Amino acid sequence: AQSVTQLDSHVSVSEGTPVLLRCNYSSSYSPSLFWYVQHPNKGLQLLLKYTSAATLVKGINGFEAEFKKSETSFHLTKPSAHMSDAAEYFCVVNQNTGNQFYFGTGTSLTVIP
Amino acid sequence: NAGVMQNPRHLVRRRGQEARLRCSPMKGHSHVYWYRQLPEEGLKFMVYLQKENIIDESGMPKERFSAEFPKEGPSILRIQQVVRGDSAAYFCASSTRQDNQPQHFGDGTRLSIL
Numbered sequence: 509a510q511s512v513t514q515l516d517s518h519v520s521v522s523e524g525t526p527v528l529l530r531c532n533y534s535s536s537y538s539p540s541l542f543w544y545v546q547h548p549n550k551g552l553q554l555l556l557k558y559t560s561a562a563t564l565v566k567g568i569n570g571f572e573a574e575f576k577k578s579e580t581s582f583h584l585t586k587p588s589a590h591m592s593d594a595a596e597y598f599c600v601v602n603q604n605t606g607n608q609f610y611f612g613t614g615t616s617l618t619v620i621p
Numbered sequence: 622n623a624g625v626m627q628n629p630r631h632l633v634r635r636r637g638q639e640a641r642l643r644c645s646p647m648k649g650h651s652h653v654y655w656y657r658q659l660p661e662e663g664l665k666f667m668v669y670l671q672k673e674n675i676i677d678e679s680g681m682p683k684e685r686f687s688a689e690f691p692k693e694g695p696s697i698l699r700i701q702q703v704v705r706g707d708s709a710a711y712f713c714a715s716s717t718r719q720d721n722q723p724q725h726f727g728d729g730t731r732l733s734i735l
Contacts, residue, residue: 542723551625551712551726552664598663608677609654609714609724611663 512601514612522620527571527586529615531599534580541582542600542609543573552598558582569593594619625650626695627713627727634703635735642698642730646715653696654724655688658710670696700732708734 515530533539540559544552556567563575573584582599599612626645634640646653651671656664666680670690681688685703690696700707710731714724 544726549728549731551627551728552714554723554725557723608666608669608680609664611656611665613661613663 512599512610512612514597514599514615516615517613518616518618520618520620521589523591524588527584527589527593527617529584529597529599529617531573531582531584531612532580533582533599533601535601540602541573541575542602543567543571543582543584544598544600546596546598546614548595555584555597589617589619591619591621593617625713625715625725625727627711627730629730630728631731631733633733633735636704637702640700640703640707640732642700642711642713642732643695644698644713644715644727645695646713647725650715650717650725652716652718653690654714654716655696655698656712656714658712658729660709664712667698703732703734705734708732 511534513532521527542557543555545555546552555571556565556573558565558575566572571586573582575582594617596614596616598614600609602609625647628643653670655667657667658664668681668688669677672690673692685701687699710729712726712729714726716722716724
């Protein structure tokens, strides 16, 4: 069975400060993990993906995530928040033999000027 | 723009009517996925199709919902006799392969049932 838990439904940071969005997963098989961002009334845009290569994955817009198997985590980070980062973020897991993507319930990021 | 195209962006229907949602995958993509997003929730998988084949419809409600991806033309998600609970955003995604490849999403169709 697979599932994704995003530990915070809302995160609020000041502009220029670090961002941490937490994600834990469970998977019976070696998973692929993704972070997507959704701006209001838009579709989802891929930020980054982990597919069993380097455990530290760098994505677009300065985001990165680290796959930690021992902690079953895939937290998303960014050193310095920008106003344009305000959006909904989804952590997604996909086992390497399946066609279903399992979405977390999302974390809403607010950036305070 | 060679991205995933969904139309209409917004669709309003009265209870009992039919809703048809269309999705054209990215060029070169042969795999299409439909998801439903209820307010304040993540996306829930509905169905996975390749050209002329439904591969996995385990997330699709058993009644009133159907999907197709014909040889020519877009994928269609059809909801018959809509009810208020069908109000949601419906997203289509496409990919080149089945497993562990990023899915590229359209901007969604927001369905409102009066």
